Amino acid sequence: MDKLVDNLDPILEGFWTTIQLTMVAAVAAMILGTILGTMRVSPIPPLRWLGAAYVEIVRNTPLTLVFFFMVFVAPQVDILVEFKTSAYVALSVYTAAFVCEAVRSGINSVSTGQAEAARAIGMTFTQSISTVILPQAMRTIIPPLINIFVALTKNSSVAAGFFVTELFASGRDLNLRYPSDGLWFLGGVAFFYLLITIPAGIAAGQLERKVAIAR
Amino acid sequence: MTVTEHGATEAATGQPLVVLDGVNKWYGDLHVLQDINVTIKRGEVVVVIGPSGSGKSTLCRAINRLETIQKGSITLDGKALPEEGKALAALRADVGMVFQSFNLFAHKTILQNVTLGPIKVRNKKKAEAEKRAKELLDRVGIGHQAAKYPAQLSGGQQQRVAIARALAMDPKVMLFDEPTSALDPEMIAEVLDVMVDLAKQGMTMVVVTHEMGFARTAADRVIFMADGAIVEENTPEEFFTNPQSDRAKDFLGKILKH
Numbered sequence: 001m002d003k004l005v006d007n008l009d010p011i012l013e014g015f016w017t018t019i020q021l022t023m024v025a026a027v028a029a030m031i032l033g034t035i036l037g038t039m040r041v042s043p044i045p046p047l048r049w050l051g052a053a054y055v056e057i058v059r060n061t062p063l064t065l066v067f068f069f070m071v072f073v074a075p076q077v078d079i080l081v082e083f084k085t086s087a088y089v090a091l092s093v094y095t096a097a098f099v100c101e102a103v104r105s106g107i108n109s110v111s112t113g114q115a116e117a118a119r120a121i122g123m124t125f126t127q128s129i130s131t132v133i134l135p136q137a138m139r140t141i142i143p144p145l146i147n148i149f150v151a152l153t154k155n156s157s158v159a160a161g162f163f164v165t166e167l168f169a170s171g172r173d174l175n176l177r178y179p180s181d182g183l184w185f186l187g188g189v190a191f192f193y194l195l196i197t198i199p200a201g202i203a204a205g206q207l208e209r210k211v212a213i214a215r
Numbered sequence: 216m217t218v219t220e221h222g223a224t225e226a227a228t229g230q231p232l233v234v235l236d237g238v239n240k241w242y243g244d245l246h247v248l249q250d251i252n253v254t255i256k257r258g259e260v261v262v263v264i265g266p267s268g269s270g271k272s273t274l275c276r277a278i279n280r281l282e283t284i285q286k287g288s289i290t291l292d293g294k295a296l297p298e299e300g301k302a303l304a305a306l307r308a309d310v311g312m313v314f315q316s317f318n319l320f321a322h323k324t325i326l327q328n329v330t331l332g333p334i335k336v337r338n339k340k341k342a343e344a345e346k347r348a349k350e351l352l353d354r355v356g357i358g359h360q361a362a363k364y365p366a367q368l369s370g371g372q373q374q375r376v377a378i379a380r381a382l383a384m385d386p387k388v389m390l391f392d393e394p395t396s397a398l399d400p401e402m403i404a405e406v407l408d409v410m411v412d413l414a415k416q417g418m419t420m421v422v423v424t425h426e427m428g429f430a431r432t433a434a435d436r437v438i439f440m441a442d443g444a445i446v447e448e449n450t451p452e453e454f455f456t457n458p459q460s461d462r463a464k465d466f467l468g469k470i471l472k473h
Contacts, residue, residue, distance in 0.1 A: 121332035122308025
């Protein structure tokens with residue numbers, strides 16, 4: 001316990017890095033995933049194929065491999081970025097595939113009549129998606145989205161294996177330095193993960209109620 | 216502004232507005248539209264009737280390309296229907312559509328349902344769009360419910376809002392795809408009243424319906440379809456009193472018996 005309290009600073013630093021990784025990747029994956037999800041229902045076949053290919057390739061690749069690609073393969077074609085940036089990109093690219101599928105299923109949950117009515121008053125595909133379909137799809141999208149966010153929070157620990165000292169890495173390093181107190185460090189690390197995921201779950205629950213629409 | 220105004224200002228009535236020329240559509244092996252040739256003149260009210268599965272809804276939906284066709288051409292105001300994209304959207308803005316299942320935007324208020332098109336598609340100012348929307352909602356008798364959501368309204372009220380929403384775009388032609396088929400008898404009357412008013416004011420209308428009363432009072436022409444083809448075309452008076460084809464006689468015999 002003492003060692004945990006004494007070494008709270010590096011853990012907090014790691015915690016902050018984990019928050020950054022999670023938040024940046026969450027926002028980027030939301031944007032990319034929504035674009036991809038929209039592509040998958042687009043009237044233009046090549047866009048649909050592109051979206052489907054992205055999901056099938058990225059979703060079925062282990063996250064570690066995506067990291068590996070960003071950190072070890074990308075530099076060989078002269079893409080040189082900081083390790084943390086690589087982690088941002090890897091997490092965003094990976095999570096976007098899951099967001100895409102949540103968005104797509106949400107879009108499919110809105111009755112076709114809504115899209116037809118939007119088209120009938122002269123809205124373009126993009127207008128009907130953004131003003132009519134997505135707002136109504138939200139309540140279907142949010143529950144899977146929170147699962148994806150929780151998975152992303154925990155997935156960010158993979159960055160520890162790729163030279164980013166986030167929450168898990170700082171716990172691991174302390175554990176190596178003070179092996180007899182290992183359990184305390186790991187427990188502390190777990191606590192800080194919960195500090196992100198549990199409030200996120202509560203917030204999502206409230207958001208879900210807010211976007212509920214009578215049909 | 217009334218419907219008569221733009222009907223009259225844009226061009227004289229009687230000119231062809233919607234022209235379907237040799238239109239064909241198949242669902243797999245099923246030939247749902249067979250060589251359809253129809254010309255709808257400006258200001259004309261055309262009622263399409265026929266048994267279920269005769270292709271009348273498909274015909275109606277093809278006019279604003281909610282259904283694609285495989286052969287033939289459809290022109291609106293002299294312009295061919297574009298295939299996709301912005302040009303098609305622009306054309307649809309000029310064609311009002313009323314659906315059997317209303318399809319009001321569930322997450323928008325009644326007022327927003329009517330202003331959304333004018334603001335997003337016609338780029339009107341919000342205040343201007345709302346003023347016009349309120350006029351239209353008053354006209355269909357829903358003015359006092361503008362702040363409610365669609366789910367809070369009865370079917371008949373929702374359908375009248377749907378008509379107002381279509382009118383807000385100042386359409387050249389209005390398509391009605393079985394607008395009263397999902398309604399109780401009382402509500403049917405309130406929706407038909409609005410439609411009869413529209414017809415009187417000179418709106419060009421294509422109405423797919425089972426309401427023979429409406430066809431008799433408001434239609435200039437009745438098109439009778441069966442099995443994907445136009446079987447008979449006549450004035451309502453002639454059609455109902457003196458049907459020519461056996462198919463139409465059979466159909467009328469069945470529906471007018473009760």
